Amino acid sequence: MNQTLPLFKGTLDLLILKALSVEPMHGYGLALWMERGSKGEIVVEDSAIYQALRRLEGRRLVEAEWGKTDNNRRARFYTLTAAGRRQLRDEAEVWMRYVEWVGRLLEAGDGVPA
Amino acid sequence: MPGERGPRGIPWRTRSQRRRETEQEIEAHLQMRIDDLILRGLSPEAAREQAIARFGDLGRARADIEAAARQRDRRLEWTDWFGRLRRDLVLAGRRMRSHPGHSLLVVLIFAFGIGLTTVMYSLVDHVLLRALPFPEDDRLVALESVPEDGDSFPWVSMGNWYDWREENRTLESTGLYGAVQREATIATPEGAFTVPGVTVSGAFFATLRPSLVAGVAPSEAAVQAGETVVVVSEGFWRRVLGGVTPIGGALTVDGVPREVVAVVRSGHEMPEGVELWIPRPYGSETGGARNNINYRSVARLAPDVTAEQARADLATVAAGIRERDPEAIYSWGVGVRPLRETMIGDAGSYLGMLMGAVLLVLLVACANLAALGFARGRERARDVAVRLSIGASPGRIVRQLLTEDLALAGLGGLLGIGLAWLGSGPLVELIGGTIPRLRDAPMDARVLGAGFLASVLAGTIAGLPPALASARRGGARLTASFRPVRRGRTLPGAVLVGSQIAVTVVLLTGSALLLMSLRSLTGRDLGYDPTPVVTADVTLVSPQYRGDPGLDRVIAYWDRVLDELEAGPDNRSVGLGNWIPTGGGGASFIEIPGGPEDAGAGYRLVSENYFETLRIPLLGGRAIAREDRAGSAPVAVINKAMADEFWPGVDPIGQRVRAPSMEGYWFDGEAPWRTVVGVVGNIRHGGFDSDTRSEMYVPHRQMPWMARSMTAVVRVGADPNARMEDIRTRVAGVDPDLAVNVATLENRLGRGLRQRRLISSLLVTFAVSALVLASLGVYSVLSFAVQRRTREVAIRSALGASRGGIVGLVVAGALRVVLAGTAIGVLLAIAARGVLDALLVDISSLHPLAYASAGAFLLTVVLAAALVPAQRAARSNPVDALRES
Numbered sequence: 001m002n003q004t005l006p007l008f009k010g011t012l013d014l015l016i017l018k019a020l021s022v023e024p025m026h027g028y029g030l031a032l033w034m035e036r037g038s039k040g041e042i043v044v045e046d047s048a049i050y051q052a053l054r055r056l057e058g059r060r061l062v063e064a065e066w067g068k069t070d071n072n073r074r075a076r077f078y079t080l081t082a083a084g085r086r087q088l089r090d091e092a093e094v095w096m097r098y099v100e101w102v103g104r105l106l107e108a109g110d111g112v113p114a
Numbered sequence: 115m116p117g118e119r120g121p122r123g124i125p126w127r128t129r130s131q132r133r134r135e136t137e138q139e140i141e142a143h144l145q146m147r148i149d150d151l152i153l154r155g156l157s158p159e160a161a162r163e164q165a166i167a168r169f170g171d172l173g174r175a176r177a178d179i180e181a182a183a184r185q186r187d188r189r190l191e192w193t194d195w196f197g198r199l200r201r202d203l204v205l206a207g208r209r210m211r212s213h214p215g216h217s218l219l220v221v222l223i224f225a226f227g228i229g230l231t232t233v234m235y236s237l238v239d240h241v242l243l244r245a246l247p248f249p250e251d252d253r254l255v256a257l258e259s260v261p262e263d264g265d266s267f268p269w270v271s272m273g274n275w276y277d278w279r280e281e282n283r284t285l286e287s288t289g290l291y292g293a294v295q296r297e298a299t300i301a302t303p304e305g306a307f308t309v310p311g312v313t314v315s316g317a318f319f320a321t322l323r324p325s326l327v328a329g330v331a332p333s334e335a336a337v338q339a340g341e342t343v344v345v346v347s348e349g350f351w352r353r354v355l356g357g358v359t360p361i362g363g364a365l366t367v368d369g370v371p372r373e374v375v376a377v378v379r380s381g382h383e384m385p386e387g388v389e390l391w392i393p394r395p396y397g398s399e400t401g402g403a404r405n406n407i408n409y410r411s412v413a414r415l416a417p418d419v420t421a422e423q424a425r426a427d428l429a430t431v432a433a434g435i436r437e438r439d440p441e442a443i444y445s446w447g448v449g450v451r452p453l454r455e456t457m458i459g460d461a462g463s464y465l466g467m468l469m470g471a472v473l474l475v476l477l478v479a480c481a482n483l484a485a486l487g488f489a490r491g492r493e494r495a496r497d498v499a500v501r502l503s504i505g506a507s508p509g510r511i512v513r514q515l516l517t518e519d520l521a522l523a524g525l526g527g528l529l530g531i532g533l534a535w536l537g538s539g540p541l542v543e544l545i546g547g548t549i550p551r552l553r554d555a556p557m558d559a560r561v562l563g564a565g566f567l568a569s570v571l572a573g574t575i576a577g578l579p580p581a582l583a584s585a586r587r588g589g590a591r592l593t594a595s596f597r598p599v600r601r602g603r604t605l606p607g608a609v610l611v612g613s614q615i616a617v618t619v620v621l622l623t624g625s626a627l628l629l630m631s632l633r634s635l636t637g638r639d640l641g642y643d644p645t646p647v648v649t650a651d652v653t654l655v656s657p658q659y660r661g662d663p664g665l666d667r668v669i670a671y672w673d674r675v676l677d678e679l680e681a682g683p684d685n686r687s688v689g690l691g692n693w694i695p696t697g698g699g700g701a702s703f704i705e706i707p708g709g710p711e712d713a714g715a716g717y718r719l720v721s722e723n724y725f726e727t728l729r730i731p732l733l734g735g736r737a738i739a740r741e742d743r744a745g746s747a748p749v750a751v752i753n754k755a756m757a758d759e760f761w762p763g764v765d766p767i768g769q770r771v772r773a774p775s776m777e778g779y780w781f782d783g784e785a786p787w788r789t790v791v792g793v794v795g796n797i798r799h800g801g802f803d804s805d806t807r808s809e810m811y812v813p814h815r816q817m818p819w820m821a822r823s824m825t826a827v828v829r830v831g832a833d834p835n836a837r838m839e840d841i842r843t844r845v846a847g848v849d850p851d852l853a854v855n856v857a858t859l860e861n862r863l864g865r866g867l868r869q870r871r872l873i874s875s876l877l878v879t880f881a882v883s884a885l886v887l888a889s890l891g892v893y894s895v896l897s898f899a900v901q902r903r904t905r906e907v908a909i910r911s912a913l914g915a916s917r918g919g920i921v922g923l924v925v926a927g928a929l930r931v932v933l934a935g936t937a938i939g940v941l942l943a944i945a946a947r948g949v950l951d952a953l954l955v956d957i958s959s960l961h962p963l964a965y966a967s968a969g970a971f972l973l974t975v976v977l978a979a980a981l982v983p984a985q986r987a988a989r990s991n992p993v994d995a996l997r998e999s
Contacts, residue, residue: 027139028146031168046143046168047175050136051182058186060193071149075142076135 007044012052014095015042017080017088020062026075027053053078061087132183136176144169202517209518216490217522220483223887224526224572225533227479230883232565233534233541234472238465239560246454247382249323250414255421256456257288257411258449260432266449268456269293270411272396273404274435274445278411281431284424288413289318290396291385294698296823298390299655299853300354301366306853308653309350311367311390318391319345319376321414322384327351329361329376337393344372345391348380367392368655384412386457404435404442405703406775412453425450443712460952464873467949471880474621476568478614478884480575482891485610487519487580489898498584508585515584519577520570527569531562544872607895611928612935614888615976619939620946621881622968627950627957628874630964634956636867641797641806642695643729646834647859649694650845652852653823665818669743671848672814675826676721678844684831685841689724690814694825695799696862702776704810705785706760706769715756716799716809717776719817719824725751725794727829735767735792742813749813750788755796756808766790771810780819788812801866803955827859834858873953885972889979896928897983908992917988924984925977932976936969943968 061084151161210217258266298311316337428448679688693699702717777785796806814821947959
C-alpha cells in the first residue's frame with residue numbers, strides 16, 4: 001500500500017496515551033513513536049499531536065513539564081496522570097473489542113459472523 | 115517557569131504566555147526533526163523544508179494549537195475551581211456532621227431569616243413592583259377632581275367627566291365607573307344573594323382592556339343604545355354559573371334580566387374584588403350633576419402622550435368648564451395619576467416599612483450567626499493554625515470557612531424558601547382583603563431569585579468577617595503558641611451583639627408605637643355603642659319597588675321589617691339607616707339661610723328609634739319619629755358638630771336647612787327646607803380611625819326614593835352572633851326575593867381595623883423574632899466568655915467570692931454592651947420614626963413610653979438570657995475547673 005492510513009477520530013488521543021504509558025515523551029518523540037511503530041503506515045501532521053496533547057492536558061489525562069532531551073535540547077515532556085492511565089485502560093479495551101467485531105463482520109463470507 | 119505550576123496549581127496563563135509556550139514547543143520540535151534529517155544526509159535547507167512540511171501549515175497550526183491551549187486553560191480553571199469547591203463542601207459536610215446541633219441551629223436561623231425575607235419580598239414584588247395586568251398599563255391613568263385648594267381626589271362627577279371626554283385631545287379613551295362598590299342582588303330559583311358589583315360606562319372595557327376568559331366586552335355604542343348586558347368575573351362564572359354557561363345566558367341582576375356577554379379573567383378585576391360589571395349609559399346628563407361626585411374615572415392616554423401633557427390639556431378643558439359654569443367647584447384642573455398608583459394606595463408605605471423590618475430581622479440573624487462564627491473561629495483556631503503552618507494560604511482558609519457558611523446558608527435558604535412557598539398561600543389568604551392586588555399566591559422565578567440572593571448575602575455577611583478574622587488570627591496564633599486569647603479581645607463579639615440589640619430596639623419601639631396607637635384607637639369613644647347590635651342589609655331590587663308607584667311599597671316593606679324585628683325575642687330596639695356607621699356614607703351640599711356657601715354635611719336617612727338602638731345620645735329637641743312621613747313637615751336631626759359649625763352659640767332647634775345635592779333631584783330642583791327638630795351626639799361614622807364631622811339625619815319616610823337600600827340595626831340582649839340567624843329569617847320572610855346580608859356591628863367595626871391589626875401583628879412578630887435572636891446572641895457570646903474565664907471564676911470562688919458576686923461579675927461583662935446597644939437602638943428608632951408617621955393615630959412617634967417600654971422589655975429578656983451562663987459559672991466546682999485547665 002502506497003497510501004498512509006487515515007486516522008479515525010479519537011484514535012490519536014488513544015495512541016498518545018499508550019505511548020506515554022511507557023515513558024514520558026515530548027511531542028517530537030510521540031511523532032517518531034507513531035511513524036516507527038506503524039512502519040510509516042500511520043502518519044499525521046505533527047501539529048495535530050500538539051492539539052491532541054492540549055486536549056488531554058485540559059482533561060487532566062496528561063501533565064507537561066519543560067525538560068532537557070538527550071541531545072541537550074529544551075522540550076516539553078508529557079507524563080500520564082493516574083486518570084490518564086485509567087482512561088487508556090478503558091479506551092484500549094473498547095477499541096480492541098470494536099476492532100475485533102468490525103473485523104469479524106467484514107470477514108464473514110455469507111454475512112453472518114462466525 | 116511561567117505558566118507551569120505544580121500539578122494542582124492554578125494554571126493561570128496569560129495569552130502571551132500561551133503563545134510563547136506554543137512557539138517554543140514548535141521550534142524545539144522542528145529543530146529535533148531537522149537534526150534527525152541532517153543526520154540522514156539532507157542539507158540544512160532541505161531538512162528544514164521537510165520538517166515544516168511534516169508539521170503542517172505553520173500559521174494555521176500555530177493558531178489551532180493556541181486555540182486548543184486556550185480551551186485547555188479554561189477547562190482547567192473551571193475544574194480546578196469546581197474541584198476545590200467540592201473539597202470545601204466535603205469538609206463543610208464533615209464539620210456539619212461532627213457538630214450537628216450547632217449546624218442545625220445555624221441552618222434554622224438562616225431558614226427563618228431567608229424565609230421571612232422571601233415571603234415578604236413576594237408580597238412587595240407582587241403588589242408594588244409588578245405592572246398592572248392590562249395591556250400597555252403605563253398608559254392607564256385615573257382622572258381626578260381638583261377643587262380650589264388644588265389637592266386632587268379620586269371622585270369625579272358625570273358632568274365634568276362628560277366634558278373631559280368630549281373636549282380632550284390627549285386621551286385615547288376614558289371610562290366611568292361607580293365610586294361606591296355595591297352589592298348587586300342576583301335572583302336565582304334557589305333564592306337571592308348579593309355579590310360585589312359596580313356600574314360602568316360602555317367605554318370602561320375598551321379603556322382598560324382586561325383579558326377575557328370568554329365573550330366580547332360590551333361596546334360603548336351598544337350600551338348607549340340601551341342593551342341590558344352584564345360582564346362577570348371568572349370567579350363568579352365558575353362559582354355561580356358553573357363555568358359552563360354559554361355566553362349569552364341570562365342573569366337577573368337587581369331584578370333586571372341581563373345577558374352575560376363576557377367573563378373577565380381572574381386577577382384582571384377592576385376595581386378590585388368586583389364580580390359583576392353592570393354597563394349603563396352615561397354622559398348625556400350634565401349641568402346639575404356637575405358637582406355630584408359619585409364616580410371614578412379611568413383613562414388611556416393616547417400613544418406617546420405623557421401624563422403631564424394630558425394634565426395640561428385637561429386643565430384647559432377644566433378652565434373652560436369653570437368659565438361656562440362658575441358653580442363648578444371641582445374644576446380647578448384635572449388630576450392625572452397613574453392607575454397603578456391609585457390602586458396601590460397607601461399599601462406602598464406600609465409594605466415598604468414591613469419589608470424594611472424584615473431586612474432588619476435578617477440583619478440581626480446575620481449578626482447573630484457572625485457572632486457564632488467568631489466563637490467557633492476561636493474554638494477551631496488550632497486547626498487553622500496547623501493548616502496555615504503546613505502551607506495553606508490565608509485566602510484558602512477564608513475560602514474554606516466561607517464555603518461552609520454559604521453551604522449552611524444555602525441549606526437554610528432552601529428550607530426558608532420552601533417554608534415561604536408553603537406559607538405564602540395561607541398568608542395571602544389571611545391578609546388578602548387588606549392589601550390591594552394580592553389575590554393569588556405569588557411564587558415564581560423572581561421571588562426564588564430574591565430568596566437565593568438573600569441566602570448568598572446572608573451567608574457572606576454572616577461568614578466573611580469571622581472567616582477573615584480566623585485566617586488572620588490563625589497566623590498570629592502560631593507565634594502566640596496556643597495561649598488562650600487575652601481578656602478584652604471581645605471586640606467583634608461585642609459589636610455584633612450590640613448591633614443586634616440596637617436593631618431589636620428599633621423593631622420593638624415600632625411595635626410598641628403601633629400597639630399603643632391601636633390600643634388608643636380602639637379605646638376611643640365612638641359616640642355610639644356597637645355591642646350587642648346585629649345589622650341586616652337589604653336592597654329592594656325587585657320590579658315592584660321601582661319608580662314612583664313603588665315608593666309606597668318601599669315604605670311598607672320597611673314598616674313590616676321593623677314590625678317583624680320588634681316582635682323578635684330579645685330584640686331590645688330596632689331602627690333603620692341607609693348609611694350606618696362603618697358602612698361608608700354620602701354627603702350633601704347644604705344651604706342655611708344666611709349661612710356660608712359651599713357648606714356640606716354628612717347626609718343619612720334614618721327611621722325612628724335609630725338613635726336609641728345605636729345609643730347615640732339625644733342632646734336636645736326630639737329624635738326622628740314614626741310620624742315624620744311624606745306630607746308631614748320636613749324635619750332633620752343634626753349632630754353636635756353641625757350645630758357648633760353652623761349655629762355657634764345659637765339654639766339650632768327650629769332653624770332651617772336644606773340639602774340640594776341630595777334632595778333637589780326628587781323635588782324638581784327645589785329641595786325642601788327642613789326644620790331642625792333635634793340635636794344628637796357626634797359619632798365616628800367611618801370607624802375608630804375616622805373623625806367626627808357635621809352630619810344631618812333625615813326621616814327615611816320623607817325620602818323614599820333613597821330608601822331602597824337600607825340597613826336594619828337591632829340591639830339584642832345577649833350574644834349578637836346567636837341572634838343573627840333569627841334576624842335573617844325574619845327579614846327574609848318579609849320578601850323572599852330579596853337578599854339579606856346579616857352581620858354584627860362589632861364585626862363590621864373590626865373589618866375597618868383589620869389592616870392596622872395586621873400590620874401591627876406582623877411588626878410585633880418581626881420584633882419578637884429579632885428579640886429571640888438577640889437574646890440567643892447574648893447567651894452564646896456570654897457562654898463562650900464564661901467558658902474562657904473558667905479559671906478566673908474558679909480562682910475567685912476559691913478565694914471566697916459568693917455565687918451572687920460571680921453572677922454579677924459575668925452579667926456586668928454583658929451589661930455594657932447591652933446598654934450601649936439599647937442606647938444606640940433608641941437613637942436609631944428616633945431617627946427612623948418618620949416611617950411610622952402615616953400609621954400612627956392619637957400618639958406621637960416620639961411617645962416616651964414606647965421607647966421606655968421597648969428598652970425595658972429588651973433589657974429584661976436579654977439579661978434573663980445572660981443569667982443562664984452566669985449561673986452556670988457560679989455553680990461550677992472550682993476544684994474541677996482548676997484541675998481541668
